Amino acid sequence: MNSAPTILITGASSGLGAEMARQFAALGYDLGLAARRTERLEELRGEILAAHPDRTVAYRALDVNDHEAVFAVFGELRGELGRLDRVVVNAGLGKGARLGTGRFEANRETAMTNFVGALAQTEAAMEIFRDQQAGHLVMVSSMSAMRGMPGSLTTYAATKAGVAHLAEGLRTELYGTPLGKSIKVTVLYPGYIASEMNERVEQSTPLMSSTEKGVRAMVAAIEKEVGDACVPPLPWSALAPVMKHAPLPVLKRLI
Numbered sequence: 001m002n003s004a005p006t007i008l009i010t011g012a013s014s015g016l017g018a019e020m021a022r023q024f025a026a027l028g029y030d031l032g033l034a035a036r037r038t039e040r041l042e043e044l045r046g047e048i049l050a051a052h053p054d055r056t057v058a059y060r061a062l063d064v065n066d067h068e069a070v071f072a073v074f075g076e077l078r079g080e081l082g083r084l085d086r087v088v089v090n091a092g093l094g095k096g097a098r099l100g101t102g103r104f105e106a107n108r109e110t111a112m113t114n115f116v117g118a119l120a121q122t123e124a125a126m127e128i129f130r131d132q133q134a135g136h137l138v139m140v141s142s143m144s145a146m147r148g149m150p151g152s153l154t155t156y157a158a159t160k161a162g163v164a165h166l167a168e169g170l171r172t173e174l175y176g177t178p179l180g181k182s183i184k185v186t187v188l189y190p191g192y193i194a195s196e197m198n199e200r201v202e203q204s205t206p207l208m209s210s211t212e213k214g215v216r217a218m219v220a221a222i223e224k225e226v227g228d229a230c231v232p233p234l235p236w237s238a239l240a241p242v243m244k245h246a247p248l249p250v251l252k253r254l255i
Contacts, residue, residue, distance in 0.1 A: 004056070006081040008032035008074065010064060010121060011091030013040035015195030016140070019215040020088060025052050027219070032077035032084065034062035035091065056081065064091045064117030074124040086136040086222070087125035089118050089163070096155045107155040114159035115166075122166060126183075134182040138222050139167035143191045143236055146243040147251065164189070164228075171227065187228040188218055191236040207235065 007024050011017040013035035021031050025048045033041050041059040048057050058080040060073045078084045093113045097103030122137065129135030142160035149157035167187045174180035192207045193214030209217075209232050221229035230236035246254065 007086040009088045013037040030056040033059040067120040070120040088138040089121045090140045118163045136184040
């Protein structure tokens with residue numbers, strides 16, 4: 001069996017997931033990649049193997065709203081890689097609409113994908129980690145989880161707060177137990193990082209980080225196995241308490 005560390009990344013066909021795959025491969029990881037667009041995964045696999053021919057890159061088609069498939073795919077990738085040292089719950093949607101404007105379907109799709117889909121991934125990962133007696137769960141939340149957000153971000157931000165609490169609750173459960181020493185939980189709160197999901201934001205904020213730089217901060221936090229991290233640290237670590245605690249009139253001006 002290959003002794004390289006292994007990592008499973010969902011939503012790996014583009015954006016943050018694809019760049020995480022590139023950077024973890026460069027660090028010596030074997031990869032399990034999952035997303036709906038398998039042609040993108042095949043291209044990414046070819047790119048990574050051309051740069052790092054000694055790596056193993058396994059991939060599967062996965063829609064995280066097919067909950068039975070989540071458990072099956074996680075198990076298949078574990079079998080192909082030998083074990084799963086890390087699982088990054090990254091797949092998600094950025095769509096949404098103002099509440100009460102007739103766009104319930106869009107908000108429901110975001111809620112189901114970003115929260116229930118993440119719950120399925122967390123359940124599948126934790127079943128494997130409990131069986132292995134070791135593992136590292138990484139939940140990709142968002143800076144929008146710091147506070148209820150207005151307009152089209154309302155449902156998205158609520159789902160990202162929900163998944164953060166899901167992971168933090170799991171960390172609390174494990175704390176002080178034997179499994180707590182061998183199973184780690186990290187919550188990442190990315191700010192504006194360039195990706196397909198936020199292309200429309202890119203032109204409207206000076207705070208946008210490049211994909212490579214933003215993901216480098218995410219990978220560094222994952223490698224350190226921190227409990228939680230705002231990424232990139234500047235300016236988001238400084239802005240987090242402001243977003244959490246600013247009076248509403250101040251917050252409205254900021255966002």
